[in-house]
Amino acid sequence: MTPTEPLVRTGSAGQAAVRPPLPVKLVIAGGFGVGKTTAVGSISEIEPLTTEAAITEVAAGVDDLSHTPRKTTTTVAMDFGCITIDPTLKLYLFGTPGQERFGFMWDDIVEGAIGGLVIVDTRRLDDCYAAVDYFEHKQIPFAVAVNAFDGQVAHTLDEVRWALDVSDGIPLLVFDARERGSVRDALLVVLEQALARTER
Numbered sequence: 001m002t003p004t005e006p007l008v009r010t011g012s013a014g015q016a017a018v019r020p021p022l023p024v025k026l027v028i029a030g031g032f033g034v035g036k037t038t039a040v041g042s043i044s045e046i047e048p049l050t051t052e053a054a055i056t057e058v059a060a061g062v063d064d065l066s067h068t069p070r071k072t073t074t075t076v077a078m079d080f081g082c083i084t085i086d087p088t089l090k091l092y093l094f095g096t097p098g099q100e101r102f103g104f105m106w107d108d109i110v111e112g113a114i115g116g117l118v119i120v121d122t123r124r125l126d127d128c129y130a131a132v133d134y135f136e137h138k139q140i141p142f143a144v145a146v147n148a149f150d151g152q153v154a155h156t157l158d159e160v161r162w163a164l165d166v167s168d169g170i171p172l173l174v175f176d177a178r179e180r181g182s183v184r185d186a187l188l189v190v191l192e193q194a195l196a197r198t199e200r
Helices: 036-043 057-062 100-110 122-138 157-164 180-198
Strands: 008-010 016-018 022-030 052-054 073-075 079-086 089-095 115-120 142-147 172-175
Touching (some): 022 180, 036 180
Antiparallel strands (some): 008 016
């Protein structure tokens, strides 16, 4: 059977019924304004659920908007979307809030996830340290995706790997959170990491 062939089972009337795809939970994490909500929205096959709130003057004084001056809203709980990879597999995507003050929600959001995608803005590498540390501490398979803002990254992948102090076993890639195919490819890398973990 090829991966794209639907699994079938025999119904009570003896008719073949298509087995629903296996649900898999993945988390998309990273610092404030790195592109998590954009990534979920780019690939979700349903209208994504977002918990966006307007950035107030008080929040603007706390969150660094220097690299995202046009950002007017921010995630305060989570983003949610889903994508069917093939007839056998459906990904449920949960995006975390990026601000440190919402970190208390992470355990609940991440529970049951088989892997994570940490999105990085190379102009603000220090904003993603917490996400990398979280997945390493929880021993959850993850990949690091450098979001190419305006098609550019400020540092090479080798420099990013060194700065984040992630091992060679952690996949590191460049992607565009606005492009559906690019987000899909990044998520497939996370799936490969999770599958490799189960085969050990």
